[in-house]
Amino acid sequence: MFAKVIVDVPAKQTNRAFDYSVPPSLQGWVEVGSRVGVPFGPRVLQGFVVELHETTTVDPKRLKAIRHVLDAAPPLTEELVQLGHWMSSTYLCHEVTALQAMLPGALKAKYERFVQASEAGSAGRTELLLLLPAQENILNYLRSKGKAKMEDLLDAFPEDGGLIRQMLDEGQLVETQGMKDRLATKKALTVFPPGAHEASEAATETHDAGTSGNAPGLGGSADLLAIAEELPARSHKQKEVLRYLHENPRPIRLTELMDKLQVGAGTVKGLADKGWIGLREVEVMRDPYANRHFEETKPLPLTPEQQSVYDDIAATLDSRSHQVYLLQGVTGSGKTEVYLQAISRCLEQGREAIVLVPEISLTPQMVERFKGRFGDEVAVMHSRLSLGERYDEWRKIMRRQVRVVIGARSAVFVPFRQLGLIIIDEEHESSYKQEESPKYHARDIAAWRARYNGAAVVLGSATPSLESIQKTKAAPGGKPEYKLLKMKSRVAGRPLPPVHIVDMREELRSGNRSMFSRLLHRGLEERLLKGEQTVLLLNRRGYATFVMCRTCGYVAGCPHCDISLTYHQVSRTLRCHYCGYAERQMELCPDCGSEHIRHFGTGTQRVEEELVKLFPGIRVIRMDVDTTTEKGSHEKWLTMFRNKQADVLLGTQMVAKGLDFPDVTLVGVIAADTVLNLPDFRSAERTFQLLTQVAGRAGRHQLPGEVFVQTYTPEHYSVITASRHDYEGFVEEELPHRRKLGYPPYCRLILITLTHEQVPLLVRTAEAVAQRLRELGAAEQENVFASGTGEDFFMNVLGPVASPIPRIKDRYRFQCVVKYRGEASASRIVAKVLDEFAERTTKDKLTISVDVDPQMLM
Numbered sequence: 001m002f003a004k005v006i007v008d009v010p011a012k013q014t015n016r017a018f019d020y021s022v023p024p025s026l027q028g029w030v031e032v033g034s035r036v037g038v039p040f041g042p043r044v045l046q047g048f049v050v051e052l053h054e055t056t057t058v059d060p061k062r063l064k065a066i067r068h069v070l071d072a073a074p075p076l077t078e079e080l081v082q083l084g085h086w087m088s089s090t091y092l093c094h095e096v097t098a099l100q101a102m103l104p105g106a107l108k109a110k111y112e113r114f115v116q117a118s119e120a121g122s123a124g125r126t127e128l129l130l131l132l133p134a135q136e137n138i139l140n141y142l143r144s145k146g147k148a149k150m151e152d153l154l155d156a157f158p159e160d161g162g163l164i165r166q167m168l169d170e171g172q173l174v175e176t177q178g179m180k181d182r183l184a185t186k187k188a189l190t191v192f193p194p195g196a197h198e199a200s201e202a203a204t205e206t207h208d209a210g211t212s213g214n215a216p217g218l219g220g221s222a223d224l225l226a227i228a229e230e231l232p233a234r235s236h237k238q239k240e241v242l243r244y245l246h247e248n249p250r251p252i253r254l255t256e257l258m259d260k261l262q263v264g265a266g267t268v269k270g271l272a273d274k275g276w277i278g279l280r281e282v283e284v285m286r287d288p289y290a291n292r293h294f295e296e297t298k299p300l301p302l303t304p305e306q307q308s309v310y311d312d313i314a315a316t317l318d319s320r321s322h323q324v325y326l327l328q329g330v331t332g333s334g335k336t337e338v339y340l341q342a343i344s345r346c347l348e349q350g351r352e353a354i355v356l357v358p359e360i361s362l363t364p365q366m367v368e369r370f371k372g373r374f375g376d377e378v379a380v381m382h383s384r385l386s387l388g389e390r391y392d393e394w395r396k397i398m399r400r401q402v403r404v405v406i407g408a409r410s411a412v413f414v415p416f417r418q419l420g421l422i423i424i425d426e427e428h429e430s431s432y433k434q435e436e437s438p439k440y441h442a443r444d445i446a447a448w449r450a451r452y453n454g455a456a457v458v459l460g461s462a463t464p465s466l467e468s469i470q471k472t473k474a475a476p477g478g479k480p481e482y483k484l485l486k487m488k489s490r491v492a493g494r495p496l497p498p499v500h501i502v503d504m505r506e507e508l509r510s511g512n513r514s515m516f517s518r519l520l521h522r523g524l525e526e527r528l529l530k531g532e533q534t535v536l537l538l539n540r541r542g543y544a545t546f547v548m549c550r551t552c553g554y555v556a557g558c559p560h561c562d563i564s565l566t567y568h569q570v571s572r573t574l575r576c577h578y579c580g581y582a583e584r585q586m587e588l589c590p591d592c593g594s595e596h597i598r599h600f601g602t603g604t605q606r607v608e609e610e611l612v613k614l615f616p617g618i619r620v621i622r623m624d625v626d627t628t629t630e631k632g633s634h635e636k637w638l639t640m641f642r643n644k645q646a647d648v649l650l651g652t653q654m655v656a657k658g659l660d661f662p663d664v665t666l667v668g669v670i671a672a673d674t675v676l677n678l679p680d681f682r683s684a685e686r687t688f689q690l691l692t693q694v695a696g697r698a699g700r701h702q703l704p705g706e707v708f709v710q711t712y713t714p715e716h717y718s719v720i721t722a723s724r725h726d727y728e729g730f731v732e733e734e735l736p737h738r739r740k741l742g743y744p745p746y747c748r749l750i751l752i753t754l755t756h757e758q759v760p761l762l763v764r765t766a767e768a769v770a771q772r773l774r775e776l777g778a779a780e781q782e783n784v785f786a787s788g789t790g791e792d793f794f795m796n797v798l799g800p801v802a803s804p805i806p807r808i809k810d811r812y813r814f815q816c817v818v819k820y821r822g823e824a825s826a827s828r829i830v831a832k833v834l835d836e837f838a839e840r841t842t843k844d845k846l847t848i849s850v851d852v853d854p855q856m857l858m
C-alpha cells in the first residue's frame with residue numbers, strides 16, 4: 001500500500017502530496033483523511049493522507065514509510081480532502097492550510113524540539129577536541145538525561161544559548177523533533193464504590209488509562225457500611241464518605257464528592273489506598289451547556305409566507321437534489337422557525353444539518369432555539385468555547401452523537417457524512433469571510449458541499465449581499481445560480497418600526513454640540529420614565545478615520561474612485577487606498593469654507609460618559625471589544641439587559657444583530673456616517689445593512705418601537721432606503737454605482753498584499769508583480785478575443801499602492817487589486833505570477849498574500 005500525504009509545511013515547495021509506503025503494521029489504519037506522522041527531511045512531521053494506492057510510480061525502495069497514525073478514526077472525510085484540494089486552487093492557499101482549517105484547534109500539531117549528544121559526543125571522542133568547561137557541562141547534562149527538550153536545556157544553561165547553537169552546528173549535539181496534539185482529552189479522577197463499573201457512568205465515555213488506584217476488590221456495597229463501623233471515631237470524615245458511597249453506589253467525580261461532603265482529597269485517597277474503593281482517571285466530555293436546561297419547543301403553525309418558503313425547501317430536500325436558496329425575509333418575519341422545520345425534515349430523512357450564524361449572534365438565546373427543538377442532537381461550535389470544549393463538541397460529531405451543528409464560520413467544515421442542509425443566517429455578514437489564510441467564504445464552501453452531497457443551502461437575510469442577490473438573476477441564456485424566496489412581513493402582523501432620520505448638521509446650526517440630538521434625547525427621557533429599554537449603536541470598525549466638515553457634511557473623497565479619503569496623521573495628508581491619490585489635509589471645508597473640520601472615530605466610552613452626565617442615575621451596559629473579552633461576559637451583559645438591570649444597551653455592531661428583547665422600544669444610531677465613510681466600495685451597503693439590522697431590534701413584541709438615526713448625510717440613499725425598510729430600493733440605487741465603477745457584483749476582485757521590512761525593495765517588487773500581471777492579463781484578453789468564443793473576459797490591475805494599514809509589526813505593506821470578469825483565468829494568472837516570483841521573494845524574505853473575493857480592501 002502507498003499513500004500520498006500532504007505534510008504540515010505551509011510553503012510553496014511543499015504544496016503537493018508526497019509519496020510514502022504504508023508499513024504492514026499500519027495497514028487497515030491508514031485511510032484517506034488519516035492524520036499521520038511521516039519522516040520529512042530530518043524530522044517527523046504531521047501530514048494528511050489524501051490518496052491511497054496499490055501501486056506507485058516511485059521506486060518503492062526509495063520511499064520512506066509512514067511512522068504512525070495519530071487517530072483511531074480519520075478526522076477528515078474523503079469529501080473534506082477533496083474540498084481542501086478545491087480550496088487550494090480557488091483561494092490560492094496551501095493545501096495543508098486548508099485541511100488544518102477544517103479541524104478543531106486542539107488537533108493542530110505541536111512540535112517539540114529535543115536535543116541529545118551526537119554519537120561523537122556520547123562516544124567521548126570529543127575529548128580529542130578542546131572543549132570549554134561549559135561545553136563539558138552541557139554534554140554531561142545530556143549524557144545523564146539521554147535526551148532533553150530544547151527549552152529545558154536552555155533553562156538549565158541560560159547563558160549558553162549561543163554555545164548550544166554552535167555545538168549543534170559542529171555536530172556535537174543533534175536535534176530531533178517530536179510531535180504531539182495541542183490538547184489531550186480531559187480526564188477526571190473518579191471515585192468508584194465497589195461493584196460500580198465505569199460503564200455505569202452513563203454520560204461519559206470511559207477509557208482505560210491504566211492509572212493509579214486499585215480495582216475495587218470487594219464484593220457488595222454492604223461492606224462499605226461494615227468498614228465504616230469499624231473505623232475509629234476520629235476518622236469521621238472517612239466514615240462519612242463510605243456511608244455516602246454505600247447509599248449512592250455510583251461512580252462520582254472526585255471533586256464533586258469533595259464538594260458535597262466537604263472533605264479533602266487525602267481523605268478519599270486514603271480509602272482508595274486501602275483498596276476499599278476505586279479511584280481512577282476517566283475521560284470526560286466537556287459540555288459547555290451541561291448545567292442548562294432547555295425547554296422543549298414544538299413546531300409553530302406556519303404563516304402562509306413561511307409555509308410557501310418551507311414547501312419549496314422541503315421539495316428540494318425530498319428529491320435530494322442540490323439547490324442554493326436566498327431567503328430574503330424582513331427582520332421578525334420568522335426565518336428561524338422556517339430553518340427549524342426544514343432541519344426537522346432533513347433529520348427525518350436520516351440526514352444531517354449545519355446552521356451557521358455570525359459569531360456575535362451566537363448568543364445563548366440563539367442556541368436555546370435550536371437545543372429547545374432538537375435537544376441533545378445539537379452540537380455548538382464557536383470561538384468563545386475553550387479549545388477543549390470545542391474539541392469535545394467536534395468529537396460528538398465524529399462519533400455521530402449529534403446530527404445538527406450550530407456554529408460560527410468554521411462549523412461549515414464539520415465532518416458530517418450525510419449532509420442534507422446548510423443554513424447560513426445573516427448571509428451578508430462579512431464575518432463569513434475568513435481574513436487569514438485560508439481566506440475562504442463560508443457561502444462558497446457551503447455551496448461546494450451541497451453540490452457534493454446533493455444537499456440544500458438556505459442563505460437567509462433581511463438585507464442580502466449584492467453578490468448573492470445578483471446570483472438570483474439569470475445570466476443570459478442560463479438558470480440563476482440561487483433561487484430567491486421572500487418573506488415580506490413580520491409574523492402576527494406586527495409593524496416594522498418607524499425610522500426617523502435626524503440631520504446632525506441642523507443640530508449644530510441650532511447650537512446643540514452634544515452627540516445626542518434633541519429628538520434622541522427626548523426619546524431616551526421618555527423610555528426612562530416609562531421603564532422601557534433602549535439600544536444605542538455606535539459603530540466603529542476598521543482602523544481608518546475619515547475627515548468631515550461638521551457644518552455641511554462634506555467628506556473628502558477621491559476624484560477617481562468615489563470613496564472617502566483616509567486621514568494620515570503623520571504626514572497630515574488625505575489618501576485614497578485604492579489608487580494612491582493623495583492631497584494635503586484640509587484646513588477649511590472646500591464646499592462651505594467652515595473651519596469645523598472633524599476627524600471621526602468617537603468611542604463608545606465617550607458616549608457612555610455623556611449619557612451618565614445627561615441622565616444622572618441612568619443604568620448603561622456598554623458592549624464593545626473592551627468589555628467582552630472575558631469569557632462569558634458577552635452572555636452576562638445580555639442576561640443583565642434582558643432582566644432589566646439596565647436602561648440602555650450601548651455598543652458596537654454586536655448590539656445590532658439577532659437580539660430579541662421584548663421591552664426594547666427605542667433604537668438610536670449615534671452616527672450612521674462612521675460606516676458610510678469607510679474607504680470601501682461596500683460602505684453604502686454596510687450602512688444600509690447595519691441600519692436595517694439595528695432598526696429591527698425595536699418593537700419586536702407587543703410594545704411598538706421607534707428608531708432614530710443620527711447622520712450628517714441624511715440625503716444619502718443608504719440612509720433613506722434603510723429608514724423605509726426598502727431593500728429593493730437600496731439595491732436599485734446601489735447597483736448602477738457598482739456597474740459604473742466596475743466593482744462586485746459586476747466583476748470580481750483579488751487583493752494581493754506584499755510585505756517587507758524595507759520600502760524600496762517592496763515597491764520595486766510590487767511594481768514588477770503588477771507589471772507582470774498586466775502583461776499576462778493583456779495576453780489572456782487577446783487569446784480569449786482571438787478564440788472567438790465570445791467569452792466575457794476582462795482583467796485590470798490597480799496599484800501598487802500602500803495598504804490602508806501601511807505597516808504592521810515593522811513590515812511595510814503594499815497592495816495591488818486585480819479586477820476581473822470571466823471564469824477562473826484571473827486566479828490562474830495570479831497563481832502563475834506568484835510562482836514566477838516565488839524564488840525571488842523567498843530569497844528576499846518578502847511575503848505575498850492573496851485574498852480572492854476580499855471583503856475588505858485593507
Ligand code: ADP
Nearest residue numbers: 300301302303330331332333334335336337491
Ligand atoms: P427573523 O429571524 O426573521 O428576524 P424570528 O425567527 O426571530 O424572525 O421570529 C420573530 C418572532 O416571531 C419570534 O419571537 C418567533 O418565535 C415568532 N414566530 C415565528 N414564526 C411564528 C409563527 N409561525 N407563529 C407565531 N410566532 C412566530
Ligand code: ZN
Nearest residue numbers: 549552589592
Ligand atoms: Zn463644509
Ligand code: ZN
Nearest residue numbers: 558561576579
Ligand atoms: Zn482613488
